[in-house]
Structures are given as structure tokens and as C-alpha cells.
Amino acid sequence: MRLALTLATLLLMALSAGAQAPPIRIGFASAMSGPAAITGEGVKWGATLAIEEINAKGGVGGRKLEAYFADNKAQPGEAVSAVRKLADVDQVDVIIGQTHSGACLGAMPVVKEIGLPMVIEACSHPKIREMSGKGGNEWTFRVALDDEIMAYTFARYMARQGVKSASILAMNNDFGRGAAIAYDAGFKKANVKLLSTEFFDPGQPDYRPVLTRLKRANPETILAVILASDGAPFMRQFRELGLTQKVFSRGSLGTAEFLYQVRDNPKIGDGVVEASYWITGLDPEWDKKWTERYKVPPRIHGSLSAITLKWAVVPAIEIALKKTGKADRQSIRAALEEVDVKDSPLGPIKFDDHHQAWINMILIEVRDGELKILEKVPTSPALLN
């Protein structure tokens, strides 16, 4: 009798456990180690916070979300490993990643081979747009804007401000090199003369030689393709040498993170104008939660991952659940093509035939230790002409 009762209880427990719908697994791939590890750290923080937020509200369609992380070391080879690990070992239903263009390009063929949807939150290579979508790689989607889109727009903005000549200073990685090519073309179209292009290794903090090279080339403006952690020593040394060029930037100079690095003397950043698609203040609730939890200002890559999750992937899961009752890889992929969010913090999220979302571009000015939005530019394919 007792044995029968025990068996019955166990059976009931097993049944009820099975009756709870399994969680939906979201994979996040970024640079968790190596020189670019700071981006992966941000992604991990952002993803964790976002998933907690969603689960606290009951999940999506009654199902909880689970986060899985993989390290792509900002390299295409490792990105392949990261995707396979998330796909096969962690059995994720969708990936958000890869933050770095080289890693994105390496991962794209693999997600197609496996049949796993990947929503890109930050890679900026124009090729990604060319290769994705109907007739190409149907498994990759991108929320971020690429350098071609931004370069044409930004260069035209600079020309409207009366700029006649510029020099580029860019990180010597896939992001910087890709941006340099895009802005070379963009400047040509906008009739801004490109006097010189210099590259620096991220992490090396001695900018004096290149600043003197820039001084010698004597451009009116400098376009700095640089992240906040390098941007701080760069701007300090820029001020030290007394250069007077206007600095336009593309990276993360126009961020709270940069302001935090120069908080001893915020005037160091004055006058920098950055072209971006994210800024603190787009979602004040999020900023507050981040600062309370992590004790530092919100980071760009972590926030982008979170926004991609909340305003692109979650709506897709909802659509998939409604249509098919399932949130597996195929249904999420199909659902992503139907996502139509009008008011995410980044702007409208709707994937076109190239699976590209045309979010807003923001021009940010750094002044007196604060960030000011100068212009919010809605984007569309027409900008590429």
C-alpha cells in the first residue's frame, strides 16, 4: 500500500513537472575573454538583468527565459565554436550576438547550416546586410545600423555644418577598418576631403605620435572610430597637445561610460559629436536598474543586447507562440520576419527583405559632463543614395 502511494506521488510530481512548459533558451555570444572582453562583460550584465526583468513579470506567454552565454573572443573561428556550443550543448532556441563584425561574419554560415535564428545587436559590417534575408541567409537578422548607413548620413551632417576636410583615426580591428572604408566613401559623397587615415591598436594608450601626425595633416575635423575605454586617454592627450579640431566620433565616446572615465574633468570631452543609435536616457527605467545593480553607468553593448531581447526577440516569441504554440527555432525565425514594433527605445523595429531593422540614428553632443541629443534621424534604405 505504501509503495503504491509513493509511486503515485512520484508519478504525480513527474506529470506536474512536465506540465510546466519548458523554458525558452536564449543564447548570448560576445567577447567574454581576450582584449575585447569588456564588451562581453557588458553583454553578460545586460542579458542577465533583462532576463530577470522578463521572468519577474512571468516570462513570455507563461514560459520563463533562460540565458546561456558563449565566448567568441571577437574572432570568427571562436564564433563558430560559440554558435555550435550554444546550439548543440545548450540547445538554445535563438542567439543574440556576436557584437564584433568578424565574429558575426564567421557565425553566419554556421547558423544557416544548423538552422538557428541569430539576431545581431551590434555588428557594423555592411556585408551582413547584403548577405542576410530573402534569397540569402534567412537565419540572420540585425537590429543595429551598419557603417554604410551611418557613414553616409553622418558625413552629410558634417558637410551641412560646413566641414570641408577631415582625417580618420580608427581602431585597428574589424570595426575600425570597416568604418574607415565606409567613411571614405561617405566623405566622397558628401564632398568632404579626406586628408589622412590612421589606425591604432586598441588598448595601447600612447596617442602622442598619432596626434602629432594628425596635427601635421591639418584637417578641419577628426573622425575618431574609438570606444570609451580608449577614448578617455585619447581625449586627454588631445587636450594636452592643444589640438583644436572638432572631433566627430563613431563608437562609444558619446556615452555615460566615457563620461565616467573622465569624471575628474568632464570638460575633456566637450564638443565631441558622436553618431550612434543608443544613448543613456532612451530607457530611464533600465538605466536606473543597471546603475543600482552594477554600480557603474549603463554600457552600450549590454544595453543593446537587452533591447534586442526585449523588443525584437520577445515579440517574435509571442508571435510564434500565438501562431504555432511553439517557440522553437523555425517558428522564432518565421516570427521574426513579422515583428513590427513601433516604439522600442531604438526606434521602429521591423525587418526588411534583408532582415535589417531601420532604427533611428542619434547624433549626440558631449558638453559639460552631459550628453545632449542633437538630432534623431529616422533611417531608411533611401539614405544609401
Add this chain to the structure above:
Amino acid sequence: MGAISGPPCDPDLILDIFEQLLHGVTLGAMYAMVAAGLALMLGVARLINFAHGEFFMLGAYAFWFGYSELGLPYPLAALLAPAVMVLFGIAYQRTVIRAILPRSWHVQLIATLATSIVMTNLAIIVFGTQPKEVPTALSSRVLDVGGFRMVWQRLLVLAASLLIFWGLNRFVARTRTGRAMRAMSQNREACAVVGVDVQRTAMITFALSAALAAAAAALVSPLFNIFPDMGTTLTLKAFAAVVAGGFGYVNGAIAASFLIGLTEALAGSYVSYAYKDAIAFLIMIAVLLWRPQGLFGRRIGI
């Protein structure tokens, strides 16, 4: 390319070159302080320490901790760094070094490379990946002499390093420990016979080497920033300087370091900024091709 125009004696050009020279000398001073410690260990204790750059990195974090977290005034924080690293150096010597000192230099290289990896990654775990900025009063105030601008901190780096090198030479030449160090670098076996305390001298040399790296870090951190990976390239360049200067010859390493710093600044500014970090090794390779035993020839002793 927008090059400087004007006749050859154009004051702008002279100013420009002078600026690069001064910058190169400051860079060289930083490399020299690190390379001197490395050469010291090689000369006195025959030790290859591939983790030397990490002493610089940890010294920088010790400085940051004293300056930013504890709020100590700059001179105190700058002295705290070498003090902490002396203690760390002694601990490192008692554990890792003692185990590898009698072994072949292959073992030493690999063992110290391994500790370098451990220290770098522990630093990432403890301090995080975001670089730390430590601007000081001197690194924020600009000295402007007729269009030539640099922050006062660079002068401090130069002055302090010259003082340190002078002090180091006096120490090695005049004190008992210094003489013991020289003796050990010339003939280690004879030292034990003659009554030199080999263990103690080795330990002091190691502590001194760590202190030099930490002092360099405390001087230079306000100009740049602090991050866990900062020691890696520095180790490589310091080794390049030590090899070019003649293995184990301290003043040779110092001279080679200044050569590297100057060439980096000049080539970085006039030739190519992107290839700047390869310069140290190109110099070393060139020197080795021309004089395989180093710039100053085969010398006995430090």
C-alpha cells in the same frame, strides 16, 4: 599628405622634431626602468622572468588603490606601489622563483610565462576589464612653452627616472649588497666560497627589480591608464631591450630602452603609427644581426 611646408630651418619643423625627441625620451625612460629590473635579475641570478610586465601591472593597480581608493596624496601613493611590489616580489621569490632557479632556463621561461597568465587573468577577475584612469594634478596641468605643450607629469617621469638610474648605479657600485650583486653576476660559484650570502642577495635583487617596475608604473599611469593586459607588451619590449643591450648588462638595457623609445616616437610620428609596436623588435633583430652579443658586446657582470 599635408606635410609641413617651409624652408628646412622652419621653426615648426624644429619644434615638431624636438617634441618627438622629448616624447621618445620619456617613453624610453619608462621602458628603461622596466628593462633595468629584468636585466638585473638576468645578470645577478640568471633568472628569466617572463612575468616582469605583470609586476608593472600590479604596481599600477597598487598605485591606483592607494591614490583612488584610499585617497592618498600622489607622492605617498607613488611610494606605496613599490613598497607593495617589494613584498609581493619577496613572496613570489620565496614560492615560484626558489622552485625554478636551479632549473634550466627553459623551465624558467615557461614557468614565469605561466605565472604571467595566471596574474593577468586574476587581475581581470579582481579588477575588471574596464581600464582605470588615475589623473593627478601634474598630469592634468599643461606646461606650454612657445607652442610646445606637455603635461608636467612627463617631466616628472623624466626627472624621477634619471634620479632612479643614478641611484641604482651608485647602489650597485658603492654598497656592500651592490658589490655582492656584481660579484654574483660575474662568478656565482666563487661567491659562495668567498662568503657572499647568495640567497639574500638574490632576494634583494628580485625585490629591487619589482620595485623598479612598480615605480615606473606609478610614474606613468597618470599619463595613460591601467588595465590587466598592460604588462604583456611591456614584457616583450623589455626583453627586446635587454637582449639588444647585452644580456644581463643593466646600463646596456637602459641604453637600448632609450633607443627603442626614441625610435618608436620618431617612427610612429613620421613613418607609420600602425607598425609602432613592432619597432622594438625590429631594432632588436637589427642589433642581433649586426652584433649577436648585443650593442655593447659580451660583458661579464651587470
Add this chain to the structure above:
Amino acid sequence: MRRAGWLALGVFVVTVPWLLSAAVPRQQRYILHVLIFTAIFAALALSYDLVVGHVGSLSLAHPAFFGIGAYTAAILATRAEWPFLAGVLGAVIAAALVAAMVGVPLFRLAEHAFAVGTLGLALVTSVVANNWVEVTRGPLCVTGIPKPRLGPLAITTLPAFYWLALAALVAVALFYRGLTTFRLGRAFHAVRDNEPLAGAAGVDPLKYRLLAFTLAAAIAGGIGALYAHYLSVMCPEEMTVSLTVNLLVIVFLGGVGSLRGVLLGAVLFTALPEVLRLAPTWRLVIYGGLLLLVVIRSPGGLESLLRRTAGAR
């Protein structure tokens, strides 16, 4: 090992992905991917061991030859549209040529200077790969490297690539075995163990070190070509100085100078982290700690541990 033993081992190794995926279903592709990497790194480590273990020269330049081979094959395949095997041959020759050229001045240097010199070579080639964009495309990488074709056979699936990598590993292992036994092997070991005596006995140390160095570089170049074709992209980050660290860990943990040891080291080094699933930074701390312990306490690595337990019985 007896013939039956070799046969059994062969069958096991060829089918191990399917055996493993029987245990963990749905992970087959990932397992294949890890095993391909293992085979590639094992072959690379064997070539490195030729220099470090068998002639005793601590070269830190191996990533340079791996990278030169990989880029040569990548560029030949994408720009000149050479067939796969021709590209691999080109890679092997390019790496060997560079090794022979730099080896002559390098081996004239005293030992410490040699190590730092090879480090310099690795660094300079890495910087060149990253900045010579006209040829290597720098950080934008050489992309679109086609899948290998062996005559009519196209290697497009993961299992096919696994067998190709395995075949390469077997070839390298046989070559390694041949080079390190018989008279040539004895000459190498003589140079490693007692250079002056070897010289007195008529074995020119310079010649033999250079030979080992060049052959090792040639193999590394070939493996690099295979790697580039597997990933279908080749970036400068794949040939940085940190690759040397990985190779040192494999060789020293496994057992320097021993075929079985290096193979074991490669399996442990590539497969174990996947099983352990540690955070990447902690993983590096553990590697460093392990390398330190092994090199101090048990420089013969696992191989010597295995020998000791076998001998103790």
C-alpha cells in the same frame, strides 16, 4: 602495440564522434567540431614538439609559421583560385622558406637571445598580418575560403572534414615518428642532450637544429592551411603570440618529446575545457596554474606519470 591493437585503435578513432554522440545525442555536430580542432592542434603540437622536445630549442615563433601557411593557402585559394592541395603545398613551402631564411641568423644566437629572437619574429609577423591590408586584408580577414576538394571529392560535411583532419594528424604523427627514431632521431637527441659532444662526434648542431626547425615550420604551415579551409576565414588574431602559450601547455602537460604524451595533451587541452565549462578567464588561470605545476614538479608531463605507474606495476 600488436597489430590487432592498432586496428582497434584505428577503428575507435575513426568512429569516436558517433560513439560519443550516442552518449550525448543532439550534440554530434559540436562534438565533431571539437574533435576537428583537437586533431588540428594535435598535429600542430607535434610539429612544435620536434623543435622543443627533440632538438631542445625553445622557439616561440611557431604561430608565425602557422599563420604564414594559413594566409598563403587562403590567398592562393581566394585570389588565385588554386586547388586545395596546391594551396597546401604552397603553404608548406612558404613556411619552410621563411623558417630556413630566419633560422640561419637565429641559430647563431646564444640560447636566450634565440628565444627572444623567435618571439620577435612571431610578433613582427603578427603585426604585419594585421596591417598589410593590401595582401591580408588585416582585421577584415580573408573570407570565402572554399571548402577543400581532393580531386573529385568535395569535403563539405563535418564528418568528411573530421576524417580529413584525422588523416592529416596520422600523416604528421608518422612523419614525427620517422624523424625522431633511427639515426636522424639519435642525431637530434644528441644535439639536444649534449651539444659539444655531438659536435665533437661529427653531428653539426646548427645543421640539425635548422633542419628540425624548417621541417617543423613546414608542417605548421600545412596545418595552418587546413585550419584556414576549415574556418573559411583567416584573421590575424589566429596567429598571435598566445598560440605559443597554448602549444606550450599541450606539449608540457602531455609530455615533451613523446608522441603519446603530446597527443594526450592535445586531447586534454581541447576537449577538457568543453567538458568543464568554466568561465574563460578562470580557464586561463587554471591552465597557467597547471602549466606552472607541471613544469616544476613533473616536467615530463602526463607521459612520465604514465610511464611511472606502468613501471611501478
